[in-house]
Amino acid sequence: MKLFGSVDTPLVVAAISGNIINNAALASELGADVVEIRLDLLDSTSNIYDSISYIKENFSLPVIITNRLAEEGGGWKESELKRVELLTTLMPLSDAVDIELKAPLRDVVINKAKELDKIVIVSAHDFVETKPLDELASILKEEHRVGGDISKLAVTPHSSQDVLNLLQAGVASRHPVCTIAMGELGKHTRIIAGLYGSVLTYASVEEATAPGQLRVDTVKKLIKLFYQKKS
Numbered sequence: 110m111k112l113f114g115s116v117d118t119p120l121v122v123a124a125i126s127g128n129i130i131n132n133a134a135l136a137s138e139l140g141a142d143v144v145e146i147r148l149d150l151l152d153s154t155s156n157i158y159d160s161i162s163y164i165k166e167n168f169s170l171p172v173i174i175t176n177r178l179a180e181e182g183g184g185w186k187e188s189e190l191k192r193v194e195l196l197t198t199l200m201p202l203s204d205a206v207d208i209e210l211k212a213p214l215r216d217v218v219i220n221k222a223k224e225l226d227k228i229v230i231v232s233a234h235d236f237v238e239t240k241p242l243d244e245l246a247s248i249l250k251e252e253h254r255v256g257g258d259i260s261k262l263a264v265t266p267h268s269s270q271d272v273l274n275l276l277q278a279g280v281a282s283r284h285p286v287c288t289i290a291m292g293e294l295g296k297h298t299r300i301i302a303g304l305y306g307s308v309l310t311y312a313s314v315e316e317a318t319a320p321g322q323l324r325v326d327t328v329k330k331l332i333k334l335f336y337q338k339k340s
Contacts, residue, residue, distance in 0.1 A: 119303030231257030
């Protein structure tokens with residue numbers, strides 16, 4: 110199994126909810142490399158199978174499915190069993206699945222994804238603080254150890270040193286990571302984290318789904334500026 114595309118620059122993931130077909134079309138127009146469907150932010154999942162099928166057939170974009178835990182900033186209000194059942198049911202249509210490191214049924218999702226040869230993103234989100242550098246590095250390692258092809262870590266910085274610690278943890282990793290410092294203080298990491306090992310960055314098409322998230326076209330323009338290769 111191969112990870113998404115090239116890792117020369119971070120791939121821009123458009124996080125979409127609401128009318129996911131319209132938003133996938135907009136994501137494609139804005140230049141997204143990947144779409145993430147936030148199942149927990151949808152008003153209804155009754156037609157979700159057909160909607161994802163339509164997106165796969167009509168837009169040349171890999172699809173990540175995410176059903177975020179409420180404890181990690183998600184909008185899921187039903188049981189953990191139903192949350193995981195929805196992920197595993199839709200997994201054959203996806204290219205990748207995001208599951209939280211702390212999810213009670215994490216291994217069920219990871220094992221199913223491995224069986225179907227899907228990319229696994231194991232994630233952790235801290236909306237309160239940024240742990241010390243050694244703890245950040247340990248989280249990334251643990252996410253990989255439990256089966257993550259990409260270790261995702263999003264934190265809330267309270268100082269420039271917090272941001273630097275996150276970037277240092279990312280650049281020191283021996284496996285693919287996605288590192289994000291949320292909020293205004295860390296907004297620039299959505300552009301420059303790729304210079305420090307991050308293979309994905311998340312952006313919005315309409316309303317942001319996380320603090321400090323920028324729109325897809327803005328992120329694409331700034332990545333082009335910062336990652337230009339010298340001839």
